[in-house]
Amino acid sequence: xxxxxxxxxxxxxxxxxxxxxxxxxxxxxxxxxxxxxxxxxxxxxxxxxxxxxxxxxxxxxxxxxxxxxxxxxxxxxxxxxxxxxxxxxxxxxxxxxxxxxxxxxxxxxxxxxxxxxxxxxxxxxxxxxxxxxxxxxxxxxxxxxxxxxxxxxxxxxxxxxxxxxxxxxxxxxxxxxxxxxxxxxxxxxxxxxxxxxxxxxxxxxxxxxxxxxxxxxxxxxxxxxxxxxxxxxxxxxxxxxxxxxxxxxxxxxxxxxxxxxxxxxxxxxxxxxxxxxxxxxxxxxxxxxxxxxxxxxxxxxxxxxxxxxxxxxxxxxxxxxxxxxxxxxxxxxxxxxxxxxxxxxxxxxxxxxxxxxxxxxxxxxx
Amino acid sequence: xxxxxxxxxxxxxxxxxxxxxxxxxxxxxxxxxxxxxxxxxxxxxxxxxxxxxxxxxxxxxxxxxxxxxxxxxxxxxxxxxxxxxxxxxxxxxxxxxxxxxxxxxxxxxxxxxxxxxxxxxxxxxxxxxxxxxxxxxxxxxxxxxxxxxxxxxxxxxxxxxxxxxxxxxxxxxxxxxxxxxxxxxxxxxxxxxxxxxxxxxxxxxxxxxxxxxxxxxxxxxxxxxxxxxxxxxxxxxxxxxxxxxxxxxxxxxxxxxxxxxxxxxxxxxxxxxxxxxx
Numbered sequence: 172x173x174x175x176x177x178x179x180x181x182x183x184x185x186x187x188x189x190x191x192x193x194x195x196x197x198x199x200x201x202x203x204x205x206x207x208x209x210x211x212x213x214x215x216x217x218x219x220x221x222x223x224x225x226x227x228x229x230x231x232x233x234x235x236x237x238x239x240x241x242x243x244x245x246x247x248x249x250x251x252x253x254x255x256x257x258x259x260x261x262x263x264x265x266x267x268x269x270x271x272x273x274x275x276x277x278x279x280x281x282x283x284x285x286x287x288x289x290x291x292x293x294x295x296x297x298x299x300x301x302x303x304x305x306x307x308x309x310x311x312x313x314x315x316x317x318x319x320x321x322x323x324x325x326x327x328x329x330x331x332x333x334x335x336x337x338x339x340x341x342x343x344x345x346x347x348x349x350x351x352x353x354x355x356x357x358x359x360x361x362x363x364x365x366x367x368x369x370x371x372x373x374x375x376x377x378x379x380x381x382x383x384x385x386x387x388x389x390x391x392x393x394x395x396x397x398x399x400x401x402x403x404x405x406x407x408x409x410x411x412x413x414x415x416x417x418x419x420x421x422x423x424x425x426x427x428x429x430x431x432x433x434x435x436x437x438x439x440x441x442x443x444x445x446x447x448x449x450x451x452x453x454x455x456x457x458x459x460x461x462x463x464x465x466x467x468x469x470x471x472x473x474x475x476x477x478x479x480x481x482x483x484x485x486x487x488x489x490x491x492x493x494x495x496x497x498x499x500x501x502x503x504x505x506x507x508x509x510x511x512x513x514x515x516x517x518x519x520x521x522x523x524x525x526x527x528x529x530x531x532x533x534x535x536x537x
Numbered sequence: 538x539x540x541x542x543x544x545x546x547x548x549x550x551x552x553x554x555x556x557x558x559x560x561x562x563x564x565x566x567x568x569x570x571x572x573x574x575x576x577x578x579x580x581x582x583x584x585x586x587x588x589x590x591x592x593x594x595x596x597x598x599x600x601x602x603x604x605x606x607x608x609x610x611x612x613x614x615x616x617x618x619x620x621x622x623x624x625x626x627x628x629x630x631x632x633x634x635x636x637x638x639x640x641x642x643x644x645x646x647x648x649x650x651x652x653x654x655x656x657x658x659x660x661x662x663x664x665x666x667x668x669x670x671x672x673x674x675x676x677x678x679x680x681x682x683x684x685x686x687x688x689x690x691x692x693x694x695x696x697x698x699x700x701x702x703x704x705x706x707x708x709x710x711x712x713x714x715x716x717x718x719x720x721x722x723x724x725x726x727x728x729x730x731x732x733x734x735x736x737x738x739x740x741x742x743x744x745x746x747x748x749x750x751x752x753x754x755x756x757x758x759x760x761x762x763x764x765x766x767x768x769x770x771x772x773x774x775x776x777x778x779x780x781x782x783x784x785x786x787x788x789x790x791x792x793x794x795x796x797x798x799x800x801x802x803x804x805x806x807x808x809x810x811x812x813x814x815x
Contacts, residue, residue: 256711
């Protein structure tokens with residue numbers, strides 16, 4: 172662990188980047204604390220990769236500044252910044268051995284030869300590749316190349332390690348393993364990680380804090396739980412996890428669907444009036460017989476089952492409400508044993524506390 | 538044998554085989570003929586065979602005009618290959634960037650390849666005359682050769698530069714390499730085969746060039762121009778001997794170059810001494 176000076180490792184302050192008249196990064200301010208694992212999550216075109224490039228020095232902001240351990244590096248070129256990047260395409264040097272790849276950064280800093288050998292060995296051991304010392308990177312698998320790229324960056328002990336969708340080119344199984352591996356390495360070396368991804372699962376699994384970006388701006392910053400359970404915008408709610416949406420009209424603590432059914436609103440949204448969008452997660456919903464009693468903590472609506480899909484650990488049930496809106500219920504297989512067949516009518520129940528309420532703005536539809 | 542030959546008729550296979558033999562015959566028979574005739578103890582080029590002699594070689598090595606022409610050719614070819622490879626590299630590197638009129642610039646560079654050498658030579662000598670630029674080896678001829686070889690240099694280097702992933706250079710910069718170090722340790726080793734090919738190619742193009750040189754060189758000589766003059770005035774087997782020596786020289790330059798390329802490929806390369814294995 173290298174606990175350096177007090178204060179954040181990395182700070183974006185009002186950073187804006189404009190490409191041909193369009194702001195791809197908009198007034199982004201973000202503070203990254205030492206040792207944090209931050210995931211920058213967003214769809215393609217959200218500006219997350221540009222933000223990373225600005226941190227690395229491959230792009231320079233049109234407005235705002237970047238502080239690295241308190242030092243303004245806004246106009247510094249990449250080779251004068253104490254950050255290192257793991258590229259999506261790995262970008263290993265094809266004409267050098269694995270060891271020479273990892274040694275490259277240390278050689279630029281004129282580290283003594285014996286020390287380089289020691290550090291390279293250590294870094295390759297960290298990623299479990301010490302046996303591949305003399306190999307050409309071109310002979311390695313995608314996952315192994317990814318580890319070399321990681322060792323090549325980490326061996327320099329950067330203030331911040333930048334990772335640009337490093338796992339997106341790997342197949343699902345290796346990707347899952349690398350997620351756990353990355354988290355272990357993060358804990359082992361204690362370096363600050365800034366991880367860019369479009370994969371919400373990746374962000375939820377690995378990050379201490381998640382930064383959700385949309386159209387160049389920060390949409391929400393918070394822990395995985397905060398982002399998942401209390402999304403501040405429909406965009407975040409929709410992008411992280413699945414969501415059922417209902418259009419309704421709010422008045423005096425409840426929202427009325429077009430068929431007259433009532434949805435009770437949670438405490439914080441009781442003041443709302445007028446058109447709203449109600450959201451709830453498919454896995455927080457459960458199905459009950461049509462004549463079941465709706466508890467005081469629950470919301471309940473009637474629906475007709477349109478399809479039942481068994482997927483091993485979970486079962487997905489699609490339903491149509493009486494006013495035509497479609498919702499989805501996901502539950503573990505054992506809960507659904509006594510479900511009525513397709514075409515049957517049931518009661519959909521979920522807790523008032525897990526009901527999300529947003530303004531009914533048509534532009535928020537994704 | 539394989540499916541292709543099995544599906545062809547016997548006659549077709551025979552015809553193709555005969556054609557292939559003919560191609561190789563007409564490729565190499567003239568060279569072999571010339572080599573044989575350079576040992577002919579006769580006063581003219583050609584048959585009849587007058588017996589074996591090495592006299593024409595002894596004469597050629599004592600011929601100061603021929604030796605002078607040879608060294609002119611070598612020096613010119615060395616300068617042309619280095620200058621055009623440097624220029625070709627410059628254009629290839631510039632072509633990675635996006636700029637206005639890029640396609641026009643690149644196409645205009647390649648276009649002269651389609652113009653007959655003699656047409657360009659006449660144009661050049663006329664232009665140089667107007668500019669008051671006298672014919673000669675190191676002025677007009679050098680320029681004429683460069684116009685000819687730079688497109689070839691570019692075509693040898695461009696594909697290597699073009700297919701090189703810019704992310705790899707970004708990674709080097711990210712690891713602390715200044716732009717010059719990135720070029721020296723990352724890009725240069727990767728495009729080296731293209732540079733060596735360009736050097737070899739431009740060397741032989743210049744060494745063998747005749748048409749443009751004849752117009753531009755004035756009273757000086759390169760080996761092809763000298764060869765032309767003795768064929769016109771004194772066609773003895775000495776001409777065959779000079780031609781044979783010239784071919785031997787060209788082959789050894791190319792052979793040496795290919796050997797160099799092969800060695801590099803075997804050795805692999807790295808910026809510094811490799812990190813010792815433990």
